[in-house]
Amino acid sequence: MTLRDVEWAACLLEPRHDRELEAYVRRELGAVPSAVPYFTPSPWLVRAMASLSYNGAPLVHIDYALADLVSLVVSQDSSCRYCYSAQRTVMRVHGLAEARIRQIEQNFLEAEIDPSTKLALDLARRIARAAPPPTAADTQSLAAAGFAPGAIRELAYQAAYSVFMNRLMTAAAIPVASVERMERHWALGWLAPFARLVMRRRWRRGEVTRLSPEQRAGPFSYLVHALDGLPSAPALRTALDGMWDSPLLSHRAKGLVLAVIARGLDAPRAEQEALELLAATGLAPREVEPILTHLGSPALDPIEAALAPFARGTIRGRPVQMQQRTRALRAVLQPDEVVEAVGVCALANLIGRLDFLTRLEG
C-alpha cells in the first residue's frame, strides 16, 4: 500500500518566494523542494529544514542508505504523504528497485532485511510513535548488533528529524500532487543514473566535531550536548536559537508549545527545560502546571489558548485531524504566526522524541 489513500486536506499556507532563502536551500540540498515557499515567513524554519538534514549535517557513523530507510519508514508510520513520496523518489534515484522498497515498507517480509537494519528501523519506528518512548533497553540490542553509541545517537537523530519534517508537511497540508507524480514518473528510471551522480556527490562523510563553548549554551543545550560529536549538534543549536529568537510568536507562547509537547511525549528533561524557559518569561512552574495538566487556563491570551491544544494535536494522530486543527488555528493567528506555530511544534516534536538520549549511558 502506498499512502495515496490517506486523506489529505487542501494546503493551509500561502506560498511566498524568497530568493535569498531559496538560494540557501539550493546550496545545502542541491535543489529547492516544492514545500520551501510555504515556510518562508519563518526564515529560521526554512534554514533548519535544510541544515538539519543529512545534506546540511553530514553523517559520521551510519550509512546514507540506512538514513534513507529510516526516513521512509518514519514517514510511512506518520502517514506523511509528502515526505513518503519524496523519500521514495530519492531512494529510486539512488538505485533501489521498487520491489526492494516495497519489501522494506512491508515490515512483514522481515526475513529479507538484514537483522541489524531491522533493529535500526525498529528503533526509528519507536521514536516516531513514542508510545511509549524508547528506553535504554531498546538501544542495547542495537549495541549488541555492533552499533556504536555515536551511531545509535545519529540513528535516533535521523528518525527525529524525519518526524520534524513529517509534522511540517502534514500540519501545513503541503500539496502532494507534484511529489507523488514525480515518484511515479516514467522517466525517473532513465534519469536516475544522472541524478544519482549529482546527489551522491553530496553524500560526503562527516567528521566528528566537538561543540564550541558558545554552542554549548542556549535553550535545550542538554540535547545539543547529547549529540556532541555529530555535525547535527551545531546545526540543531543554530535551529534552536533561530526558533527562540524569531519574533513571530512570544517566548511565552513558544515555551508553552514546547512544554505541552514534552508533556505529551513523556519527555521529562525537555519539559524541565521548557519550564525553565517559561520561568524566564515570568511564568512560574506552579502557574504552568495547571496549564499543562488541562491544556488551558484563563491566564492564557487568545493565541496561547489556541496554541496549547494545537501543539498537543501534533504529537500523534491522523493527518486529516492535524490539518483540521491547523485550519482552526488560522481563525485565531495571523498567517505568518501559523507558519511559525507549525515550525515550533515540529521542532518540539524532534526535541521530545530525542529525550530518551539523555537517559542513555555513555
Add this chain to the structure above:
Amino acid sequence: MSGWLAAACLGALACALGLWLWRARGTNARLRARLGTTSAELERLSHAFARFAPAELVERVIASGVPTRGERKEVTALFADLFGFTPLSECVDPSVLVRILNGYFERMSGAIIAHHGHISTLIGDGILALFGALEANPWQTDDALRAALAMRAELEAYNGELAGEGLPRLRIGIGLHRGTGIAGLVGSRELMQFTVVGSVVNVAARVQALTREHDVDILVTTPVRDALDPRFALRPLPPSRLKGIAEPVATFAVLAQPAALAQAETLD
C-alpha cells in the same frame, strides 16, 4: 546424419528449456504480483487496525500470532447507553431502527475519535470508549469529558433531524470513571478485540445506569472529578450503591459548559 540428429535433439532440448524458463518466469511474476497484492492488503489492514489497537500490538499479532500478555494502564472509561431503546425498537420499522442506530453510532464515534478516544466495544445500543488505552495520554480525563459533551451536542443535533422526520427523540446516559485496568487483546479465536478489563469499565457502566435514577445525561465519579479541569461545572449528587462495590459511590452531574472550555479540542 547422426551429427544432424544430435544437433536437432539439442535444439529441441534448448527450445523446451527456453519454454520452461519462460513459463517459470511468468509463474514467478504472477506469484510475485500476488505476494505484493497480499502484502499491500496486509499493510492496509495493519494501518486500519492501528486505530483500534496499538500499532506495535498489531505488528506483533501479524508477526507471531495473538499475544496473551496484558498491560496495566491508567485509563478513563466512557460508557454510553440509549434510554428507552427497547420500547423504541418495538414500535418502529426494523429498517428505520437500523438507520436511526447507525446514524447515532456515526455521530457518537466521531465525537469520541475527535477527542482522542477509541471505541472499544459496541454492546447493542451501548458504547464503551477508552481514553489513554492505545497510548499514554496525560489529558485523558479532560478528553473523555469533552467527548461526552460533544456527544451531548451531537445527539441534540441528531434529535433535530429525527424530529424533522417525525421520529422519536433519543436520550442518552453517559458514565465516566478513571482507574487502572488490564489492556490487551481479549476474546476467542473467532472474535478478539483490544480492550481494557477491570473495575474501571464496570464502574463506568454502572454509573451510566445511575443517570436514569438521577435524571441526568452525564455522570462522573470522584477520580474523574479530581482529574478534571476545575473550570468544568459539576453538581454533586448523593452517593449511590453500585453492584459489586462495597462503599457507596459519589457521583457528579455535568452541567452546561462554556463553549470555549467544552470545545478546546473540537475539530471544525
